[in-house]
Amino acid sequence: MASLDCPACGAEVPLRSAAMPYAVCGHCHSVLLRDDAGLSDIGKSAVLPFDVSPLQLGTSGVADGVRFDVAGRVRWGWEDGSWNEWLLACGDGRVRWLGEAMGQYMLLSESTDLLGEPLLERFAQGDAITVGDTLAGFTATDVKQVRCLGGEGDLPFPTPTDWTMASVDFRDAAGASLSVQRDAKGVSAYVGRYLGLAEFAPRNLRQIDGWALPVELR
Amino acid sequence: MSPRLFLFGLWCLLLLLASAAANYYAWSPFADGSRSGSSAIYGPTHK
Amino acid sequence: MTAARVIDCPNCGGSIALKAAGYSITVACRYCGSELDVANPDVRLVTEYHRAMAASDLPLGARGTVGGTEWEVIGWLERSDDEARWSEYLLFNPYAGYRWLIHADGEWSLGTMLTSEPVAAGGDSVEHDGHRFEREYDPVSTRTDAVVGEFYWRVKAGDVVEATVFSNGGASLSWERGPDEVNWTQLDALPGGSAVRDAFVAPGEPPAGPAEAPRTPGQFGRKGASASRPRQPAPELAPLRQASDAEDLGKLTGMAIGTSFLLVILGLVFGGSGSAVEQRLTVYAGQPAQTVTLATLTLKRPYQAVTVTARSDGFVNKWVDLDYSLVDRRTQRSIDAYGLMEYYAGRDSDGPWTEGSHARTTKFAGVPAGTYDLMVDASAQNWSNPVTYGSAWGSTPSSADGGESEPIALRFRVKPGGVFVGNMLLFVLLTFAPIGIWIARKLHGAGGYRS
Numbered sequence: 259m260a261s262l263d264c265p266a267c268g269a270e271v272p273l274r275s276a277a278m279p280y281a282v283c284g285h286c287h288s289v290l291l292r293d294d295a296g297l298s299d300i301g302k303s304a305v306l307p308f309d310v311s312p313l314q315l316g317t318s319g320v321a322d323g324v325r326f327d328v329a330g331r332v333r334w335g336w337e338d339g340s341w342n343e344w345l346l347a348c349g350d351g352r353v354r355w356l357g358e359a360m361g362q363y364m365l366l367s368e369s370t371d372l373l374g375e376p377l378l379e380r381f382a383q384g385d386a387i388t389v390g391d392t393l394a395g396f397t398a399t400d401v402k403q404v405r406c407l408g409g410e411g412d413l414p415f416p417t418p419t420d421w422t423m424a425s426v427d428f429r430d431a432a433g434a435s436l437s438v439q440r441d442a443k444g445v446s447a448y449v450g451r452y453l454g455l456a457e458f459a460p461r462n463l464r465q466i467d468g469w470a471l472p473v474e475l476r
Numbered sequence: 477m478s479p480r481l482f483l484f485g486l487w488c489l490l491l492l493l494a495s496a497a498a499n500y501y502a503w504s505p506f507a508d509g510s511r512s513g514s515s516a517i518y519g520p521t522h523k
Numbered sequence: 524m525t526a527a528r529v530i531d532c533p534n535c536g537g538s539i540a541l542k543a544a545g546y547s548i549t550v551a552c553r554y555c556g557s558e559l560d561v562a563n564p565d566v567r568l569v570t571e572y573h574r575a576m577a578a579s580d581l582p583l584g585a586r587g588t589v590g591g592t593e594w595e596v597i598g599w600l601e602r603s604d605d606e607a608r609w610s611e612y613l614l615f616n617p618y619a620g621y622r623w624l625i626h627a628d629g630e631w632s633l634g635t636m637l638t639s640e641p642v643a644a645g646g647d648s649v650e651h652d653g654h655r656f657e658r659e660y661d662p663v664s665t666r667t668d669a670v671v672g673e674f675y676w677r678v679k680a681g682d683v684v685e686a687t688v689f690s691n692g693g694a695s696l697s698w699e700r701g702p703d704e705v706n707w708t709q710l711d712a713l714p715g716g717s718a719v720r721d722a723f724v725a726p727g728e729p730p731a732g733p734a735e736a737p738r739t740p741g742q743f744g745r746k747g748a749s750a751s752r753p754r755q756p757a758p759e760l761a762p763l764r765q766a767s768d769a770e771d772l773g774k775l776t777g778m779a780i781g782t783s784f785l786l787v788i789l790g791l792v793f794g795g796s797g798s799a800v801e802q803r804l805t806v807y808a809g810q811p812a813q814t815v816t817l818a819t820l821t822l823k824r825p826y827q828a829v830t831v832t833a834r835s836d837g838f839v840n841k842w843v844d845l846d847y848s849l850v851d852r853r854t855q856r857s858i859d860a861y862g863l864m865e866y867y868a869g870r871d872s873d874g875p876w877t878e879g880s881h882a883r884t885t886k887f888a889g890v891p892a893g894t895y896d897l898m899v900d901a902s903a904q905n906w907s908n909p910v911t912y913g914s915a916w917g918s919t920p921s922s923a924d925g926g927e928s929e930p931i932a933l934r935f936r937v938k939p940g941g942v943f944v945g946n947m948l949l950f951v952l953l954t955f956a957p958i959g960i961w962i963a964r965k966l967h968g969a970g971g972y973r974s
Contacts, residue, residue, distance in 0.1 A: 309545020309546065310543055310544050310545055310546065310617040311545065312617050335562075337562075338548055338562055338677040339546075339548050339562055339675065339677075340545070340562070342545075360546065360620065360636070361546070361615075361619065361620020361621045362620060362636070362638055390705075399640070399704060400703075400704060401703070429639060429640045430639065430640060431642040431650075431651075432639055433638050433639035452638035455620075463618070466617050466618075469593070469616065469617055470593070472592045472593070472616070473591060473592075475618055478766050478771060480771055480775070481766070481771060481774055481775065484775050485778060487957060488778055488779070488781075488954060491782060491786065491950055491953055492782060492785055492786065492789070494950070495786050495789050495946070498946060499789055499790060499946075500793070500825070500826060501889050502793070502824075502826045502827045502888050502941075503826075503888055504886070504888040504889075504943035504945060504946050505945070505946075505949075506886075506943055506944075506946065507828070507887060507888030507889075508862060508885045508887070
């Protein structure tokens with residue numbers, strides 16, 4: 259794996275994904291921008307709170323027939339909780355996200371197809387979406403104001419701690435999911451579905467004291 | 477095997493045993509026996 | 524790396540290990556009972572209350588295996604609605620997520636949160652995962668009365684939601700609506716009795732297993748450990764697979780058809796016959812009765828039916844009274860039966876009509892073994908047709924149907940055995956009766972009552 263030295267503290271920063279412009283130094287938590295010159299320090303990321311996710315940077319697996327490596331993570335928080343979004347660097351060169359909350363996993367890819375729907379156009383203009391609103395077969399099940407709590411690894415965007423968004427989760431009858439976010443820069447949408455952890459045959463999961471890997475994950 | 481299935485199985489078994497007994501004793505409520513001349517209604521049954 | 528994050532209770536200073544760090548929002552301090560908010564890095568004291576964990580069936584921190592996966596009990600809720608109180612235990616495994624154990628009315632079930640939304644399917648039913656579920660009752664207000672342990676959302680005593688259950692006779696779906704969200708949970712029954720309590724073992728507690736073997740005499744002075752059996756691991760739990768109503772109906776109908784088949788075969792097999800005895804007799808309409816004896820009918824089985832068939836060539840507008848007497852030669856006891864052979868024809872406004880038959884079968888039931896003679900008393904009568912073509916009501920009897928004393932030739936045949944079709948139909952009806960009643964009740968009373 260390629261690596262560069264952190265300009266802020268000198269530690270080695272492994273680069274898991276060739277395409278990600280940002281990386282977070284694991285030692286000093288500086289957010290680093292990768293450019294032709296190497297890495298430049300553009301600020302600090304918050305220290306991620308401890309959590310018990312079975313995923314870690316370097317976990318690999320298969321999703322939609324494509325191999326992936328977990329290259330980065332962003333943690334989002336809201337008034338009553340927080341969750342992880344793991345960045346998957348995939349073998350087909352595309353980027354996917356794995357949302358992890360309450361023990362449930364959502365595989366998501368960015369999609370612009372639904373942004374033209376009236377509900378989302380109004381959302382882009384500042385209107386609210388409420389639980390129960392429907393859109394293309396999906397039903398809104400969750401509406402929250404969220405804040406970025408920090409990141410680690412390789413990322414496609416910097417993770418400043420003042421980054422806030424309105425986030426809406428949709429579900430349909432078949433287990434498909436839609437996640438829509440609005441921040442100061444606009445609206446983005448991610449489409450995907452719920453998976454069980456065993457469905458993407460993960461390797462190199464985090465070892466957690468006191469817990470053995472369940473049979474289906476070995 | 478739910479309780480419902482089990483109870484119905486017992487019911488079917490009960491009916492089979494009752495049927496076997498009825499067959500052994502050649503019992504039937506539909507037989508014409510014991511209708512003797514003294515108690516039967518004679519004559520045509522045409523309206 | 525360790526699974527637990529250690530925090531200090533701001534109320535009493537005690538150290539608490541957070542099992543599901545990063546997921547849990549609230550946790551109860553096990554020393555002072557205070558409920559703490561751990562969603563944010565700084566732990567905040569939310570409420571203070573005291574509750575004895577002795578009231579709970581499963582201790583926090585207990586581990587057990589359900590469905591092949593190990594789980595730890597990290598939270599406990601006491602909830603109630605207007606009719607019942609029950610407990611809910613939150614199970615956690617970092618690799619497998621969360622499950623619920625619900626203990627209500629002495630029964631245990633395993634709850635799994637759904638990841639896809641059931642779809643409304645007409646009336647008060649929904650469809651999920653290819654199955655249809657009927658709503659059991661109108662949503663009722665459900666209150667959380669007590670909270671102990673860690674939870675992945677900010678739950679506190681006093682929270683109220685609307686809740687109901689959808690069922691298909693086998694599995695159930697629990698539906699709960701709070702201020703901001705709707706939660707669906709699949710409920711699977713677990714084995715009853717003490718199975719769940721035996722499966723979950725608190726850290727440091729030996730599993731419930733067979734008692735230690737007593738010391739054998741003569742081992743005085745030896746260490747007791749060598750005389751005891753090794754402790755068994757805690758039993759594993761598996762959700763019970765309960766058949767849905769639709770599945771059960773299919774199986775019940777299959778059983779009913781199989782049983783009906785056997786019932787019919789039983790009837791046919793037992794209806795086998797023996798050698799017949801035949802006789803003829805000629806009677807004259809309007810004349811006194813005539814008698815004929817069909818002799819030596821040997822009945823071998825302990826009990827059997829006896830079938831008598833009476834046939835005649837054509838006659839019209841007459842009837843024949845047949846009095847049968849089956850006499851046991853040894854005891855001279857007789858079993859009597861009566862048969863009627865009748866045949867009528869005429870014309871009315873709709874055209875020609877006929878009624879009756881030139882044959883009559885009469886069956887005796889339950890005849891004991893023995894040697895019998897069948898005595899037949901036959902007498903024939905003319906029947907006056909009050910309506911003839913072209914005449915008014917109540918006109919004179921027609922004499923076009925034959926003379927007063929027209930002979931009627933009868934042939935009798937008696938044989939042991941006989942099939943009682945009425946019996947077979949009766950038993951088959953009884954076989955299907957419970958299924959019919961069940962379907963009628965389901966169609967009538969779906970919904971509107973608490974199961």
